[in-house]
Amino acid sequence: MSATELDFKSGDQLSPRSILIWRIVQAAVWLVGAVILVCLLFFPPVGVLLFWNILIPVAPALFVVATGVWRNVCPLATTILLPRHLGLSKRKRLSLKQLGKLNLIAVITLFVIVPLRHAVFNNNGTATGLLIISMVFVGLIMGFFYEWKSAWCSGLCPVHPVEKLYGANVFMSMPNAHCHQCMNCVVPCPDSTSNINAVHPTKTNYHLLSGLLITGGLPGFIWGWFHVPDETTITTVSTFLSVYKMPMIGFSATLLLYVILSSVLRPQFERPLISIFAASGVSCYYWYRIPSLFGFGDFGEDGLLLNLQNKLPEWGFTAITITTTLFFFYWLLIRKQNNRSWVIRPQYGNK
Numbered sequence: 001m002s003a004t005e006l007d008f009k010s011g012d013q014l015s016p017r018s019i020l021i022w023r024i025v026q027a028a029v030w031l032v033g034a035v036i037l038v039c040l041l042f043f044p045p046v047g048v049l050l051f052w053n054i055l056i057p058v059a060p061a062l063f064v065v066a067t068g069v070w071r072n073v074c075p076l077a078t079t080i081l082l083p084r085h086l087g088l089s090k091r092k093r094l095s096l097k098q099l100g101k102l103n104l105i106a107v108i109t110l111f112v113i114v115p116l117r118h119a120v121f122n123n124n125g126t127a128t129g130l131l132i133i134s135m136v137f138v139g140l141i142m143g144f145f146y147e148w149k150s151a152w153c154s155g156l157c158p159v160h161p162v163e164k165l166y167g168a169n170v171f172m173s174m175p176n177a178h179c180h181q182c183m184n185c186v187v188p189c190p191d192s193t194s195n196i197n198a199v200h201p202t203k204t205n206y207h208l209l210s211g212l213l214i215t216g217g218l219p220g221f222i223w224g225w226f227h228v229p230d231e232t233t234i235t236t237v238s239t240f241l242s243v244y245k246m247p248m249i250g251f252s253a254t255l256l257l258y259v260i261l262s263s264v265l266r267p268q269f270e271r272p273l274i275s276i277f278a279a280s281g282v283s284c285y286y287w288y289r290i291p292s293l294f295g296f297g298d299f300g301e302d303g304l305l306l307n308l309q310n311k312l313p314e315w316g317f318t319a320i321t322i323t324t325t326l327f328f329f330y331w332l333l334i335r336k337q338n339n340r341s342w343v344i345r346p347q348y349g350n351k
């Protein structure tokens with residue numbers, strides 16, 4: 001048994017030592033986030049490099065392997081949960097329907113914002129910084145009113161649907177470094193439910209629709225997104241809207257395929273089907289993203305981190321992307337479901 005598991009078993013409180021360690025890690029990651037935000041606003045080229053070309057490319061793999069680590073240290077979560085940690089939140093409870101609506105809005109927001117990277121954010125650190133600040137503002141307001149992670153981290157955060165899709169079979173359960181006690185504020189709690197996925201359990205039609213859109217639509221959306229160059233001079237509305245064309249074509253194609261397959265396959269094949277779509281989405285992301293980070297992308301310097309074109313052969317990157325694809329299919333589809341949640345549920349508390 002690992003040290004982490006020894007420190008924190010299901011239903012236990014975190015030991016003072018573990019709390020201290022997690023607070024230090026949260027503070028360190030929060031500082032990194034703050035530095036990136038300052039760079040985005042005041043040194044945009046550096047901020048864009050740090051945010052879009054280092055932090056964001058790491059995130060999908062982290063969601064697949066250890067979603068709980070990110071849930072514990074996400075700097076946005078640390079900020080918006082501050083009112084709750086400081087006893088300043090009204091700790092209201094959202095109804096299932098409200099939670100379902102927030103989940104659906106989160107998915108739609110994701111599909112609206114991500115293509116705008118090509119039109120605005122990939123080349124504009126200030127705009128990216130303002131986007132992050134607006135998310136902090138909305139999340140913080142929600143944090144003042146609603147219990148723990150219910151409203152933002154498990155509700156309106158546009159990254160959360162991706163966590164649920166990719167984080168269906170994590171390596172191990174982390175201790176919950178935010179909720180002191182479980183107030184059962186989200187049902188089912190994505191953090192504390194074993195092998196949660198984007199589709200099940202389906203509580204309302206809003207949950208059903210959001211699960212359907214993210215699971216079926218994301219792989220094609222990612223494929224389409226990588227077939228659009230960054231636009232540096234948006235002068236017309238049609239150029240602006242053109243950044244949506246390929247992502248939406250891909251989104252519609254895989255969503256239709258998912259709907260057909262899930263309606264003809266027997267119920268016992270539903271989970272493997274979700275895993276195939278999740279593995280396809282994350283594999284597709286790295287299939288295109290890794291080469292573009294190192295100068296082998298289809299659109300010149302778009303998304304470039306370090307140009308290795310004259311230093312490494314292209315087949316090396318082909319080998320890497322084949323390896324990452326095999327890894328994600330193994331991890332999400334072939335590997336046995338291990339009944340682990342992202343984090344361990346703390347003991348229940350009384351309101």
Ligand code: SF4
Pocket residue numbers: 148149150176179181182183184185186187189190191192345346
């Ligand atoms: S662990 Fe409990 S209190 Fe924390 S987010 Fe999940 S349901 Fe809410």
